[in-house]
Amino acid sequence: MTRLIFLGPPGAGKGTQAKALADHWQIPHISTGDILRQALKDQTPLGIKAKGYMDRGELVPDQLVQDMVEERLTQADTKHGWILDGFPRTVQQAGFLEALLDRLDHHGEKVVNLDVPDEIVIGRLLERGRKDDTESVIRRRLEVYREETAPLIDYYTGKQQLVIVNGNQSLEEVTVEIGQAISC
Ligand code: B4P
Secondary structure (H helix, E strand, O other), X not given: OEXXXXXXXXXXXXXXXXXXXXXXHOOOEEEHHHHHHHHHHOOOHHHHHHHHHHHHOOOOOHHHHHHHHHHHHOOHHHOOEEEEEOOOOOHHHHHHHHHHHHHHOOOOOEEEEEEOOHXXXXXXXXXXXXXXXXXXXXXXXXXXXXXXXXXXXXXXXXXXXXXXXXXXXXHHHHHHHHHHHHHO
């Protein structure tokens, strides 16, 4: 049973790797970024609330994202495993997730941190060119990452759940290293 959480700065390749591995293992790929972007496109109340935060490169408030993740993780297709991509992003979200997984009796999750230098992620995101991939918004996302998300590296190291993978390699090399790291 695979339960995997991807951490890493914006543009580290979380979405790219999570999608490939979820297809391979036939388990749900749960991307909070994708769910939020879909809500934005559909103009749902959640999308309307999230828009300003995402456009500025800020995190969407914890409560909104936590409700969304709870709703998704309680669906029947998560019984045989899942990959969480982009969640948790704050220590508050990590505490929430731990309590939720306990309640759902989902155990044994591993956390993969994709390590990629700032210059590389900036280049990748500028090349991708999504709406929130402008240089000033990317720099803000990196600042927010350092302030809010990077502390999760210590959080999960303390719980002995973290593996670190070099995300600055080809897509295929990163996938292979993740497979090796989580089977140890
Ligand atoms: P996300 O959608 O999670 O986006 P991301 O961090 O930018 O991207 P990711 O790391 O997945 O990069 P990707 O694989 O696409 O977040 C967007 C926004 O949503 C946040 O800023 C925030 O506002 C909000 N949000 C989401 N979750 C939240 C939460 N939990 N709490 C609060 N707010 C939340 O890769 C990027 C590019 O690099 C792609 O073009 C890809 O092709 C390329 N690439 C990937 N791997 C590569 C490799 N090995 N070599 C070369 N290129 C590579």
